[in-house]
Amino acid sequence: MKKEQEIEMLKEFSDANSTSGFEEEFVKLFSTYAKNTADITVDGMLNVYAAKKENKGDRPVIQMDAHSDAVGFITQAVRPNGLIKFVPLGGWVKYNIPALKVKIRNREGEYIPGVVATKPPHFMTAAERNSIPEVADMSIDVGSSSREETIKDYKIDTGCPIFVDVKCEYHEKSGLFFGKDFDDRFGAGAMVDVLDNLKGEETDFDVVAALSSQEEVGLRGAYVTGRKIKPDLCIVLESCPADDTFEPDWLSQTGLKRGPMLRDMDTTFLPNPKFQQYACDLADKNRIPYTRSVRTGGGQDGAAIYYEYGAPTIVIGIPVRYEHSPYCFSAYKDFKASVDLATAIIRDMTQEKLDSFKEVI
Ligand SMILES: [Zn+2]
CATH class of the missing domain: 2.40.30.40 (Peptidase M42, domain 2)
Structure with a gap:
């Protein structure tokens, strides 16, 4: 997508009224964007399944995840x-x-x-x-x-x-968005953008972008999407709290304009270590900036999906300052870098590489 389109989409996504159990407005909006590149189905819990149009149905599946609700x-x-x-x-x-x-x-x-x-x-x-x-x-x-x-x-x-009720603004000079609910509308926007990057492309895997409901009240939607999709590999696109305004430099692990945060630990989740390292190496190769983090708080959908089927899972986190408050900052640059990394992983992924994440000897 063009930068102006991405900015408009993210502003629209941020402004949408969607909280846990009441996600219908955003589900509709997300589906409008994703339907150009994916076949859309919605279940009774308002989880959305956006299946890449080129999917064949008989191949291993990469699940992308983001959530539609906000606090x-x-x-x-x-x-x-x-x-x-x-x-x-x-x-x-x-x-x-x-x-x-x-x-x-x-x-x-x-x-x-x-x-x-x-x-x-x-x-x-x-x-x-x-x-x-x-x-x-x-x-x-x-x-x-x-x-x-x-x-x-x-x-x-x-x-x-x-x-x-806060309206999103984008400031071209700073490259920053200011608004509410970037958690996880920016993750949802990233899924739309990744599908758009892959439009018409053949990949080794089927790709399903799942927009889960009720994440903020206990990852509830993702338990259902994981069971339904039965992924072989999972990439969670989650907006992650930035710590760069209250941690010292040496301890700060998520900051504006430092690229996505690849999560090594939170209270619910430890990623597949080989998949995590592969993602870091691929980011280095593609000159995509990123940080790694070990968190003693927080959790996300990856836990629900990973622990259901054991599919190697990582979290690509888009840094957001002041998450779970009405006023947040997030950088366009970080959004873009997250999209670039998720796209690169899907393009590069092969069965052999997936198998290597599970090798222990
Ligand atoms: Zn979230």
Whole structure:
């Protein structure tokens, strides 16, 4: 794809309203892009399977993975004063939530603007000024004055999903995107771009790009995509938290404009070591920058897929600053390098190389 097309796609992807269990808007958008190069099917959990058009059906399969959901919230109940009590979907930290601008999808499918209500400082006690309330005590205000008004007029009640409302911007001079939900819309964008790079090309493997749902609440969709595809090899395209603004240089392992992060460990996953080294060597050969990382936190779909079928799996991580917050930075350069590496792996992969990842003697 041309750079302008990629930038437009990533902005559109970032702006889409999609949180765990409510991925339909993004599923539709992703499918619109991927259908030029792949045959699309969607299962009942809203996992998308984009099978490269040149697939033959009788060859080993490379699964690419990205996820369609992002952290968000769900309406638990409407309080007597009309404010909404909500529950987080995915891994939020409470200090990122107050004063957040959100949209709630009501019973009729309309998006209603709201804000996570905060008490004006004028009314706060000294103790309140220095503490953050528990999420269970926070509320979203849509401007209503009673429970009845919120339910009857705004048509918001238990189960309505709540999305972060931030519009993505791209700054040509810095080469940076600024917006929300880059985790994992940039991974999804990378899959579209890899399929586009391989359009009309013969590869040794069938290729299926799987867009999984409900990753942020426990990798749920990827368990299903892995079982359905039964991959022989898997490349996870995941947007990964950058640490370059709070770790010292010697310990920083994921930073803006340093290329994708190849994950050596997180709390759920250790990659196939030979596949990991092969990916690093191929990146070196193609002059694609990358970093390697050992993480003591986090997890991703690779765990669900790898541990189901034992297919050699790696994670190509696109660095994102301030993941799981409403405002993130990510570099176009890193997106592109991730696409280049995944494309190079698929083009270069042979049965012999795949077999070598499993050799122990
Ligand atoms: Zn993610």
